[in-house]
Amino acid sequence: MTESSQGLAEFFTLDHRRCDSSWVEVEAAAEAGDADAVKQSWRRFQSGLSKHLQMEEEVLFPAFEQATGMTEGGPTFVMRSEHDQMRGLLAQMNAAANAGDHDELVDLGDTLLMLIQQHNQKEEHMLYPMAERALGADWAKIRERLAAY
Ligand SMILES: [Fe+2]
Ligand SMILES: [Fe+2]
Numbered sequence: 001m002t003e004s005s006q007g008l009a010e011f012f013t014l015d016h017r018r019c020d021s022s023w024v025e026v027e028a029a030a031e032a033g034d035a036d037a038v039k040q041s042w043r044r045f046q047s048g049l050s051k052h053l054q055m056e057e058e059v060l061f062p063a064f065e066q067a068t069g070m071t072e073g074g075p076t077f078v079m080r081s082e083h084d085q086m087r088g089l090l091a092q093m094n095a096a097a098n099a100g101d102h103d104e105l106v107d108l109g110d111t112l113l114m115l116i117q118q119h120n121q122k123e124e125h126m127l128y129p130m131a132e133r134a135l136g137a138d139w140a141k142i143r144e145r146l147a148a149y
Contacts, residue, residue, distance in 0.1 A: 009128035030102040067134040
């Protein structure tokens, strides 16, 4: 499927997979004891995940909320609070990465990945399909805004 024919659910789901595989690189670098590679791959993972959360919070969720009228207590409300939990872990992980504590980084990463897995399941099986139905006609415009990230 080409980029332009990519639907909403596919776009965000592929980004989940990219974040997953970029975490695998952090783990591999930590396992190999390669401090430079840990630093670089950690930065890539952190910025990729942060960008994903921002695209959802700043573009997708507001568009979904506007189209469906579901705000407080709706699915995006839950997703936003899970993003906050992820950011808390990211901050702790960043401190571990800066301190060169790879064991701590990977341990916290296990917790983060568990959280991400459950979160992504909900998005991929519930939120994205709902958003695709609610926003289908606006997708081209939304996709353009996401390109700025
Ligand atoms: Fe999310
Ligand atoms: Fe997501």
